[in-house]
Amino acid sequence: MPWWSWLLIWTGAVLLLLGTLTGLGIVLYRKLMRTADALQDLGDQLAALERGGTPGGAHDEPRRFRPAVFVDAAELRVAVESASVGQRHRAQLRRDRLITRGKLMLHAQMIQRTKPHVR
Structure with missing residues (x-):
């Protein structure tokens, strides 16, 4: 091979x-650059929280953090129970929607009996 090919x-x-x-x-x-922008946004949110505002810019009073250690046991039990009741309710609603959707899929007519433009 010639030298110029190498x-x-x-x-x-x-x-x-x-x-x-x-x-x-x-x-x-x-x-x-994306990381720097995300860190800048995070810094802005932290600064807003330290000023006592909300990071979204809304001026309503934020909920103060209250550790569960200082909450009465009965009050904490009620809060936990209400949260679990809400979660079970949402799960049941989702199950009902899925069952309804499944029944529609199983019992749907394969042939449309009327023409779409005829009413």
């Missing part, structure tokens, strides 16, 4: 390597 091969390989590294650098730079 020169072309190595030049192409080096250019391919440089292109790959440049592409990866661009991808990493974009990820870094």
